Amino acid sequence: MAEVKVLGSWQSPFTARVEVALKLKGVEYEFIQEDLSNKSPLLLKSNPVHKQIPVLLHNGNPIAESLVILEYIDDTFPGTPILPKDPYERALARFWAKFFDEKFSPAARKVRYTKGEEQEKAKEEVGELLKVLDNELKKKKFLGGETIGLADIAGNFVALWVGVLEEVLEVNLGVTEEKFPHFCRWKQDFLNCNVIKETFPPRDKLVAHYSERIKPAAASASE
Incomplete structure (x- = not known):
């Protein structure tokens, strides 16, 4: 099974976007809570451009920016579509x-x-x-x-x-x-x-x- 992790924060609506999409698709994932006042080496390595949450890690590959992540999830995983076909x-x-x-x-x-x-x-x-x-x-x-x-x-x-x-x-x-x-x-x-x-x-x-x-x-x- 593919390894899926979400680097995020429980209070962030942008993190919630990613979690909603994964749940719509029925994808199991590990949630990693980030301390935004003391960002982890994993976050800084995974999103060196913006240094922000959320980040999706799929088989070790990082994807940043919530809207980009949503489209990636839709393209990658079967199940409930997030974007229409038309x-x-x-x-x-x-x-x-x-x-x-x-x-x-x-x-x-x-x-x-x-x-x-x-x-x-x-x-x-x-x-x-x-x-x-x-x-x-x-x-x-x-x-x-x-x-x-x-x-x-x-x-x-x-x-x-x-x-x-x-x-x-x-x-x-x-x-x-x-x-x-x-x-x-x-x-x-x-x-x-x-x-x-x-x-x-x-x-x-x-x-x-x-x-x-x-x-x-x-x-x-x-x-």
């Missing part, structure tokens, strides 16, 4: 995956790391992106169609982590069923998938983790 649908899946990484993730980071007027602008940007996402989900159960696929997995942090940061930061992004009915329905359907429930960390554990990291930093910054 070339146009595959292109759309890649487009929405990049939407999360290149549009949504930077906007969410601005909300986390800014205050005052700058944070308000970042919240407005998140709201505009949610409108785009809500509109795309009007006629779809998932971004991947009837089952979760690449784009849905890429959007995992929007389903869980963004709400956690809202609570910890005590900000309100205005995510309601009235404003974003299709997004809210997608979020619930996604979080209720068995593979997601098996993979994602408990919400209260994430809240405790980020509270410990964010609130002391905010307090010291205001002193």
Whole structure:
């Protein structure tokens, strides 16, 4: 049997992407928790360019960057497809995956790391992106169609982590069923998938983790 290892962190949505894909495929793997404040020699050797998690090790060969890893998993292992077969649908899946990484993730980071007027602008940007996402989900159960696929997995942090940061930061992004009915329905359907429930960390554990990291930093910054 092929040896599969994941170098990652339990609280990372990017690590969770890889674990979800492996579980969808029914691939057994070893999870190696990385201390990001003291990165292991194995991580630095496996991802010398970015020195970041996640990294997939397959028979000793390292693959870095979560979206690249997802496509590798889909190409390598049989089972539930992550990308559709149709070339146009595959292109759309890649487009929405990049939407999360290149549009949504930077906007969410601005909300986390800014205050005052700058944070308000970042919240407005998140709201505009949610409108785009809500509109795309009007006629779809998932971004991947009837089952979760690449784009849905890429959007995992929007389903869980963004709400956690809202609570910890005590900000309100205005995510309601009235404003974003299709997004809210997608979020619930996604979080209720068995593979997601098996993979994602408990919400209260994430809240405790980020509270410990964010609130002391905010307090010291205001002193």
